[in-house]
Amino acid sequence: MGCFPCAGGDSSTKKSSKNKRIENTHNDQSNTKASDTIKVEQRNEVKKENAPNVIQTSVSNEVVEKNKPSPEQSSSPMNKARTFTYAQLVKATDNFKGAYFLGEGGFGKVYKGKLEDSDQIVAIKQLDPDGLQGIREFVVEVLTLGLADHPNLVKLIGYCAEGEQRLLVYEYMPLGSLEDHLHGYRANSKRLDWNTRMKIAAGAARGLEYLHDKMNPPVIYRDLKGSNILLGEDYHAKLSDFGLAKVGPLGDKTHVSTRVMGTYGYCAPDYAMTGQLTFKSDIYSFGVVLLELITGRKAIDNTRSAAEQNLVAWARPLFKDRRKFWQMADPVLEGEYPVRGLYQALAIAAMCVQEQPNMRPLIADVVTALNYLASQKYDPSVNPVQTSRRSSHRQQRSVDEKKPDT
Secondary structure, three states: OOOOOOOOOOOOOOOOHHHOEEEEOOOOOOOOOOOOOEEEEOOOOOOHHHHHHHHHHHHHHHHHHHHOOOOOOOOHHHHHOEEOOHHHHHHHOOOOOHHHEEEEOOOEEEEEEEOOOOOOEEEEEEEOOOOOOOHHHHHHHHHHHHHOOOOOEOOEEEEEEEOOEEEEEEEOOOOOEHHHHHHOOOOOOOOOOHHHHHHHHHHHHHHHHHHHHHOOOOEEOOOOOHHHEEEOHHHOEEEOOOOOOEEOOOOOOOOEEOOOOOOOOOOOHHHHHHOEEOHHHHHHHHHHHHHHHHHOOOOEOOOOOHHHOEHHHHHHHHHOOHHHHHHHOOHHHOOOOOHHHHHHHHHHHHHHOOOOHHHOOOHHHHHHHHHHHHHOOOOOOOOOOOHHHHHHHHHHHHHHHHOOOO
């Protein structure tokens, strides 16, 4: 989970160089490579001597005081999430054996494990006490997923808060993350065809819709990106990593004022400048992810020319000319996509990344549009690719592959 402070945010937060940390990260449940995401966090740390007591005493308080759910919900996080002993998780991972290592992110290292009492395969995150995320993020994760129940959100099976140990146990997602597949981190993965991309986009949108419109209280995700979209069997998409999640504005309030945290390239410009967090901040981030799915490009790619490093900045001029839309399709597709579907997907992405938040659509409207696109199955054998289009995409792919890595 990547995060950074920008102009704006909570003016009461004390700033010091001691609280700044920079680290390259990658998705927690996938094979890793150094990520391009830069994570910088500025916050007051939880004192280590208080850490052992945080989860046992704070979760129920957090539910009541911060999330303010209805009375019947207040006990659900602890009822849904199972409590594990540290010894159980040591055994599940064969003492955190290197062969079971899946990846590492801001939270810490992640291992594949097998629960002894049920033989269930799980993913186990172990909090790094010196990492970018801390006890507060651990608590928020337990609370958010404890209250949530949706097929497009990763399932939290349980947690361990024993002594100074903090671990989270999730359902195992065998296909890794969207970032793995789009940007080549996952070995031997097949290319994502157009139908699969639209299926993933629609699934991620439904997960976000649940957070915005169906959770009580509503939640702003605040860290939507490819590495936080995990893929199960048949590319079923689920949102993961809720440490930055924030309860959305209630009643007459239009925004939540908070420290600016998120991932560079995905963070909405209005939020980055003002620290005013809204549901439309998530919509912008979703638009960036949708652009990644369509183009195959990274949100920020420093290996490209200056004009093409920022995905949204590169795409905006092209949105204005439909004759150039084909240039935005991922060369890996080699022209195998429905022209009308490409136009419609780009139109959705363009609306989501509008600079003015009030111009961005509601997530319910995005879900409706993407559910429709996902239902329109494209068959290359029925819709043969134009030779010129296939040739153009192959040429572009060849140029991209020859670009040196930095």
